Amino acid sequence: MLISTEKDVLHLIKDDQLVMTVIRAAKTLGLPDWWICAGFVRSKVWDTLQGFTSRTEVPDVDVIYFNPESVNESEEKQYEAKLRNIVPVVPWSVKNEARMHLVNDIPPYSSAVDAISKFPETVTSLGVKLNDDDELVLIAPHGVEDLFNFHVRPTPYFEETIERAQIYETRLLKKNWGATWDKVSVTHTTLLLR
Secondary structure: OOOOOHHHHHHHHHOOHHHHHHHHHHHOOOOOOOEEEOHHHHHHHHHHHHOOOOOOOOOOEEEEEOOOOOOOHHHHHHHHHHHHHHOOOOOEEEEEHHHHHHHHOOOOOOOHHHHHHOOOEOOOOOEEEEOOOOOEEEEOOOOOHHHHOOEEOEOHHHHOOHHHHHHHHHHHHHHOHHHOOOOOEEOOOOHHHO
């Protein structure tokens, strides 16, 4: 299957019953500024482009939202439990990005999309959701070219400090995407090359 535009990604997702079940389940929570993001979206595209006949396993399905008025981690666990009741076979992970700056020791995010734009890699800096009109929406703050080309590179945010660059490089080793998708190429951070 040829995938070369954001519209193609949306069609690919719409045609996958499991992915749509996951997205519909997340929407039932009624969370503010919510998205399903990162590896769940990336893996679907890469599996298809690689020509895999079965889905690669993802360690978790990241559901993020932004609610600065309630930043209690226990709420996130309650949402995960609700999602497990709806789709028990999915490894749910729910995070309120309004509190994640405290966990990551960085300045606060202004929205869920702001958080997505500051994920470590451009190929995981993606999100999908159903809007109020039940239309599928894709957000890709750094575009989709790297995704289509299997090119892992740091987002600009992870090129700003040595500490973030090191986090990015550590993730590259831990994730080892090339072991699953042999078309993957990697760009290392320039900060550590200086």
